[in-house]
Amino acid sequence: MLLIAATLIALSLLGAILLLGFSLHGVWLAWQGKRRRQGFALRVRACQWLSDDLLHLELASPWRLPLPRFAAGQFLTLLAQPEGERPLRRCYSLAAWQARPWHYQLCIKREPDGRMSNWLAEQVRPGLRLQVLAPAGHFHLQDGHGPELLLIAGGVGITPMRAMLQAWAERPLGRHVTLIYAGRDRAALAYHQEFVELAAQRADFRYCPALSRDPHAPPDWQGRLDAARLAAVLTGDCDVFLCAGQALLEHSLALLRDAGVAESRLHWEAFGAQALGAGSGTFALHWQDEALQYTGQPSLLHALHEQGVELPADCWGGHCGSCRVRCSGEVEWRQPPAGVLPAGQILACCCIPRAAVQLAPVD
Ligand code: FES
Known part of the structure; x- marks a missing residue:
């Protein structure tokens, strides 16, 4: 019993x-x-201007909790609600990597017309609370990549590369890495000294600045990225990661394709509002009940954001799908989407109109 x-x-x-x-x-x-x-709230733990227009931020949990993990190269989406304005939403590559992150680092360029970067520049101080979405994005290192990595960065495009280098330094997997960092002079290269020191410590890392206007730099750092400089570092079994503004990105991709690098080994991400270059034409643009205009912006997404429609946009490159909308009217695809879309839907970051268009959120 x-x-x-x-x-x-x-x-x-x-x-x-x-x-x-x-x-x-x-x-x-x-x-x-x-x-x-x-999303969730983070607290600014530290902030520092690296130059006139580059803001380095460290964000941590207000409750001292660990943060969601991420892959080196991914981005964080910041959400903000400036007083009297529409909500803002922008993505910034994470500038540092930790296997178990207790804080996130960002390096944000203040753009003359950048609503988020200017709002941040005015508001930022230790203790400021920011709302963020979890890290995301397809531009990141994977175990399947080859034994040689070539990273090419321009300007603030160094941020995902710095995270990739930190991930690689912790788990090299026998890989050799070369970083080509293009800029005007050494002062324009964020984290330059870190890379110099890493190259001095590790025989499997090569650092190659490409400086367009720095006559006092070591001779092999002077000059723009060209075919000869690329040939000196390219090997047959190389995965290439590029992150730069439109001009350097297109220039580098052309050099790499001419050098015979297979499309499947090229991984790239553009940054900046003009990454696609200006579009053309002027067309009526209807967003739900709002009558707007398209006037030659790089994409429909740019046109919507300029006119205060904060459509979600996590990558600006056709990868994440967050800017997917229903569309009636003729559009031109300026960059291909990363996947197949249902009929009648487009990615606003990839298209410009070719006639009057009507856009609406997907259900
Ligand atoms: S913003 Fe990511 S697909 Fe358009």
């Missing part, structure tokens, strides 16, 4: 523990889902 009672009590206890476990797991999953959809 006693044995049966003890067994029943033990089973009840086990059931209660399992039930509690499932409930807690459900709450945890729901909380994670909410964090992914609506």
